[in-house]
Amino acid sequence: MHHYKLVIFDWDGTVMDSVARIVSSMQSAAKDLALEIPSAEQVREIIGLSLPKAAEILFPKLTAAIGESLHQRYKVQYKALDTTPTPLFDNAINLLEQLRQQDKLLAVATGKGRDGLERVWQMTDTKHYFHSSRCGYECQSKPHPEMLEQILAELNVRPEEAVMIGDTRHDMAMAKNANVDRIGVTYGVDDKITLAQYQPKAIVDSLFELQDLLL
Incomplete structure (x- = not known):
């Protein structure tokens, strides 16, 4: 991969x-x-x-x-x-850094509002890793493919040159609708059985496993 x-x-x-x-x-x-x-x-x-x-x-x-x-x-x-902690998952920063060093383009497709994404980017000092992003109020909601279609067009990337990483059926369905390969992660919302229904290229249990796949 x-x-x-x-x-x-x-x-x-x-x-x-x-x-x-x-x-x-x-x-x-x-x-x-x-x-x-x-x-x-x-x-x-x-x-x-x-x-x-x-x-x-x-x-x-x-x-x-x-x-x-x-x-x-x-x-x-x-x-x-709400004071519930919201840390980055283990290996998130290292994975983003390694992908950047490999000259990969990085993007975010999220149901969060723009102000919410900008706030967590500032909180985690991660905005500089990403070349593009689309948020909930800027496009039709997942699983509609518009978020991915706009990101692909902005970065001049073909669907077969991209992969979507997500933890929910909505992420997987959006990628499938956009003809984009997808990798499911099991440590968020949906389990392996649910994610597998959308024919992902792989399903991983951690960002360490994802790093091994992508790099």
Whole structure:
């Protein structure tokens, strides 16, 4: 798998260990608005989607006004009130550095908003590794292929020259819809059985294994 020119990462659950904080922040936001509190498993299943799409699934009877309030409450919970740690996964920085030294193009395709991605990039000092990124409100939500199509066009890379790395069925389906190879990771949201349904080139249990594959 050394031939890929472009390596595209999902963020939450793939590069950053933030799944638990997403779950608790969404549950707290729902509680603040007196909505039915979703289970942890229900929230995990929408991770990777843009927030409006996620809200439609979790709260199907949500009005537009309450949906906007939910968005704001979730952001407050995640950024300011929730103290659940969100470290980078082991070997993340080393992997990004090694890929850069091999002259690989790197990108992020995430359901996070732009302000959220910029904030975690600043917090982790990782923005300089990436040549392109697309966020939840900038494109149609995963699993639509628009995020990947725009990244490929911006960097002038053909689909067969790229690989998508992700931890959810939404990442895998998006890559499949874009005719981009994909590698699943099992340490985020979805398990090996779920990821395997989307015919990834490989499934790994750590970023150390991913480094061995790509380099």
